[in-house]
Amino acid sequence: MRKINRIFVRGHWSLPELLNGYKELFVNHIHPDDMYDEEKSRIVHFEPDVGTIEWPEPDLPESAGAFNEDLCAFFGAYLGFLSACRDVKKVFKPFVTDTLHRDSAFPDTHALAKMFDDFEVREGHPFQKMKCRMSRFAYRPQRDADGQMIFCEQIDFLDLRSFLYYDFWNGLRLNRLPTKCGQCGRFFLLEGGKYSRYCLHPLTDEPGKTCRDVGSKRRYDDRCKTDPVWQIYNRAYKTHYARYMKMKMTAGEFESWSRHASELRDRAAGDLISFEAYCGEIRR
C-alpha cells in the first residue's frame, strides 16, 4: 500500500512569540525609538506590567483573559505530549506486547474484540478512560503523487493522545499490527500478509540478512542451549531424523513423530506435564 498519510501540526509556536503577541502586558514593551519597527520592538525580558497600570485599565481584562487562554493552550500541548508518552508506555505498549500477539496471528474482528475486552477488564479500563477528542471529521477526495484520485479521511484531533487512540485502533481494524521484533527488540508494523515475530531490519553483524531471515533459527538455537525442555526436544529430533535418514523410519512416521514431539514440548514448556514424563515420552 502506498504511503499517503499526512500529519499536519497546527498552533506550533515558541513561547517568546506568544508573549510578544501580548506586549502591552509587560514593562517597557515598546522602546520609543523602535515604536514603528515591529521586528525591533520585540521584547526579550518579560516583566509583568503591574506597577504602572491604573486599575481598572479598560483594555487589560480582555487582553489578559486571551493571554491566559493562549498560555494554557501552549502548556496544555506540552502536558498533552507528556501524557500521550505515558499512555504509550503504560497502556499501548503492554497491550501490544502482552495481549495482541497471544495467538501469534492476525486477529479477526472477534479475536480483537475479545483481546480488547480482556485487557480493559484486567487493567482497569485504561482505553475507555482515554477520551478521543476530535474537532472535525471529513471525507475528502485528493490526488496522490501520480495524480490518481484517492479517498481520504481528514480529521482534526485536539491532542496527541486522541490521534494515537484513533490511529492505533483504526490500524488494527485494517490489519496493521504493531509488534516488537523478537530478534532486535524494535517495534515495527506488520501490514497484512504473512505473520511474523521478526522485522525486516538488516542485522548489524550480517548486513545482507534481516531479523526475519535469522530470527526463528537463532531463537531456536538459543532455546536449545538454555532451556532443558528444548534441549531434550532437540536431541530427540536429531535421533529421529537420523533414523529417518537411515530409512529406519518412513517419512510419514517421522512426520507424525515430530508433530507429536512438538506438542509434547509445548505441553512441557507450559508445565502441563512433568519434566520426567516428558523425557520418557519424547524418546519413544
Ligand SMILES: [Zn+2]
Ligand atoms: Zn528486528
